Amino acid sequence: MATKTQATPLFLLLSLLLILLKTTVAHRGGIAIYWGQNVSEGNLTALCDTGRFAYVNIAFLDVFGNGQTPLINLDGHCNPATNGCTIFSEQIRHCQKKHIKVMLSLGGLVGNYFLTSKADAKNVSRYLWNNLLSGKSSNRPLGDAVLDGIDFYIEQGSSLYWDDLARYLHHFSRKKFYNNPCQSNTTSLLNSWAIWVKSVKARLFFVGLVALPLPPGPNAGTDVTPSGFIPANVLESQVLPVVKSSKKYGGVMLWNAFWDVQDGYSTTILSSVV
Template sequence: MAYKTQALVSLILLSLLTFSSSQPNNGLLGVYWGQGHREDDLKTTCDTGKYEIVLLAYLIVFGDGQEPFLYLYNHCYNHDCTGLEPQIKHCQAKGIKVFLSLGGPFWEMYSLNSTNDAKEVAKYLHTNFLTGKHGPLGSVYLDGIEFNIRWTKDHWDDLVKELHFLRHTKGPHFLLSAAPLCHIPVLFLDKAIQTQLFDHIFVRFYDDESCEYNILTNDTQPLLESWDNWVNLVPFGSNNSLFLGLPAAITASGTGFAPATVVNNQLPGLEVIGYVGVDCGIGFNAGITFYGIVVGLPANFIFEAPYNGKTLSLREATDCYFKV
């Protein structure tokens, strides 16, 4: 069977939303920031020079008539986050895009109950984060909104439509992205993706046996067939940029890890750009950095981490970020 390879870039990663242009060597590295109890502040994270996109995680409460609530763990929450304004502007001045991530693993705390509800949430997001007016993060113009939706499927299409309308009628322009699992029918974001209004769609081909590589049987067929389905769902030439994501190490996810040899030799059209570093990582400490090839290391491999003399095993470093 011939598998479609158009506009395909291989992004080897762990716990990371990444973006790329159509050219593999122009890949961008992005990182979630806001949920780690030992992570660096935002300015320091941007000053590492490792990231092109930082996603503020997360706006955890919104919709259904609820007062929106921004939760950045130990850093701040809601309107106490206005102190981040100069740090956000510092990052943007360095050319780093700053996104707001919606939802995340905070099930049942966010939902949309109608088209009008979606419009109200879009208006709130636009006014408070995208126009420079004073909001929970101060007076900022964020660069985009990310849909990190992990439960309930209703009216996300209405939200992306309204945000798209606002960016073209009210300005300024901003980006929209989504991070669905590989499962088809698409979970949660199916109708939203069908609008073809997302600028970037990162598909996570792991933690779902129906659409991932099986390392025990060396079976690539579920992944490749699922990729064909995604190419049909998000056709080449549409407004969406479609990307394939794989875990960067065998301990990076429950299932779905594919060794570099498999990616190079058995997944047609995939191009591994090369492993140049491991950043462990937002969620632990952005200053913990290990260099070298990591794919294929045993699960019990121990990294010596320059963080208060602490050692982290690969399994412990669950928020490592792999640049490819």
């Protein structure tokens, strides 16, 4: 189930994700997972020790922009008001020592975030650089660990100035992660994949999926359920053979760690993704 602070991001479920990394990445697929919105999902150390994930998106920084003091929301994992989320600094480094990229996700379905101008976007980018990436600050919400990049999970408000924020972050760190609207079936998903891989200048693309078929519906057992869930056998037989033929294939993204614990989706698909 979705947590009390974040509704189910159903329209993200079949999104195409692109990631542009400064570092060189070997051409093999990996699984990206969202973590941070259900305390029952466990901690980052345990997540990374499973050996199933190449990327972890910490969700969410959901208050920022318009001069607001940015605030991270990790549901029941920690209390940012008392600097409680700094306990994850060592866990982030633990993941990175295992060569897992750890990103911060901006936005979500709830929260209070929007950008009012290019100057506002630049100020937010400076905050992210100094407090979460390679800059210097005495008020880093996740401690002194240096994250590998920023994930854009923008679900509300105006569409203005996000490109400016991405551009400023690119200038600082050359590491970005985007999501885009969903597709309703495997055919439209693969058509969108072909268009994006050809038209967008990016090194790697990811296919975004949900890790659990919620809510159940009349199309359960077909190629795509109403929630956007693609059964593992359909993913392995219809989607991955096509997307893996691209030199820009990076892997898949799963929402989210808690759902994955319930169904073991990442375990089922791992050998087919890599």
